Amino acid sequence: MSKALFVLSVYVAGLVFIFLQHAFGQGEYKFDLAEIEKEIKKKPYHIGGFLEFRPVLFSLDQESAFHKLRFFDQDEGTTLEQYNFGLRLEGSYQKGIASLYFRTDSRLWYDYQGRDGDIDLQEGYLSLKPGPIFTLETGKKVVQWGKGYAFNPVAFVSRPKDPDDPAEALEGYYVVMADLIKSFGGPLKTLAFTPAILPATESINDDFGTLNHINFAAKLYFLLWDTDLDILFFTGESRTTRYGFDFAGNIKTNFEIHGELAWITDFDKKSIDSEGNLSTEESDILRCLLGIRYLTANEITFTVEYYHNGGGIDKDDAENLFRFVDHAYDTFLDTGDSVQLDKAARLSRSTLAALKPMRDYLYFRAGWKEPFDILYFTPAVTSIINLTDRSLSITPELVYSPETNLELRLRGTFLTGDKNTEYGEKQNDYKVELRIRYYFN
């Protein structure tokens, strides 16, 4: 009896405490200048990062081409679950003009195949900053060139962004790069030159292109009147020579426009015939992007981007691949022979399995910051439309930060499209994902 009373007392006391805390806390604040002084004291080193838990539920489309390629010899049902655990660690150390920076991602996941994990060095480089106008950096670093939000055709020395999650950090390449900045008083406000050297060997940057070559890239940046302009260039034996141009400017304070244009020489354009044979043809291609960002009075931000990939797979080639997969799958069901399916899998990996591999896409995102007075809450909806075959993905999401350093994101991605279209033939009908991140330092 006394134990029950004790528990009840603690419970009531807790409720009263919470009530009083809120009642008296309303509108009041305290700050201690000495405490702030302590918080702003600079240390030569920094360690931080986040812990992440991300469960994902996939609803499988058992009639789709990519499902047949992956699950042709197994029955995993109509849904799959995946549980992901992540730790990002990043740190820096500064002494004089030199500083070191690293970022690692450690991941553990559990799904229908069992448990697995990996650890990657995403970035790790040394910077020398003898003054504000010159910086020299060497090591593994993300070199993010371009003005696009979801696509960056002029990012010649970066891995491609995932347009389904473009704000996620990328893995860098090993580079040596410099940065020279000069400011002026006239219409040309800033001029900056950024050259980069990127070697590709069996031990570093082995996925960049043809190995055992040293590649060169450069960017010349102008802030002319109120417009950002970049002229970009890449040459080397690992990839073909390419030239780029981008711009970004505000038409009004709440209306931004940006664009990118990349001219890629001697590009191997791929095509697939109805027998599943891959052929390539060398030609110069254009990749370009035009986008806007618009903010309404009630804080809804619209981002719209049109992306043209001149080297992308066209509609007929994609249909040929999907029909070939269907044919290979039927052959497997009839004979038990998976040779044709293996060939189709190789073919898809080198063509349609890439990020946004086809010709023309439209990216749309609308995010509403803190609606209905809910602080740190942003609902958003994103859609990527394949303009070539009229298939699309729709991703509604809710992002909320209820406490300092805690971020929750709930999102669902729904894919729709006819037979023999990119999104119609994806492995999933939809997926639902919860991401919980706790940041620390």
Next chain:
Amino acid sequence: MIKKLLSMILMCMCLCLAVPACSDDGDAILQKVDRNLNPEAFEMYRKLINLEPDGSKKEFIMYSIKKGRDRIASVFISPASEKGRATLRLGENIWLYIPNVGKPIRITSLQSVTGGIFNNADIMRLDYSAEYNCEKMEQQEGLLMLHLKAKTGSVAYDSLKMWVDDKKLLPDKIECFASSGMLIKTLYFKKITDFGNGLVRPAVVETDSPLHKGYKSIMVFVRMKKRDLPDEAFTLNFLSRVENLR
């Protein structure tokens, strides 16, 4: 004749007194207010506190540098989830740099990098005289009241009413209005503090808004001091390195 002339002069004088002070005086006072609030080139730390009606709060600390009337750069030091996020403002252009994501993206002065009632125009504030003209000045309750009108349509607030201490020439309160005449928010300047080297100004700015009843945001200024800064520190390429200036 002389009587007539004198009475005409007197009438003219009365008329002049009845009309509020001319805008030139107001603009000169506004420029003095700007210089009293901060030197031409300086660095500072700020703690931003967002308070919600239920008493919960969220705090941010940022380091900022400013040069001239319209160049300012800031970087978040804490919390961990925001650390390294940097913003650059050159006149009406504002960019946000998110670490790891890479390139800076253009944002607008109406958005808020922290959430809460302060928006980018408040956090990355330019000199008032860079964005506003004084249209009218009057004496009110022992304070000077400046009626300020935005120089262009791209300024975050269409007009301001600024109450200024006529001796210290520091703002006491500012009301911010939309072009429709609607009150968007009110800023209250508190706790006048000596930051050294002759800089005496309010160390606390509070804000509330009729649009967000019960919410309040506070900005606490720490270690504000004059500093010579290179022009290159206010460029996009330098944005990822602003924290190195600390």
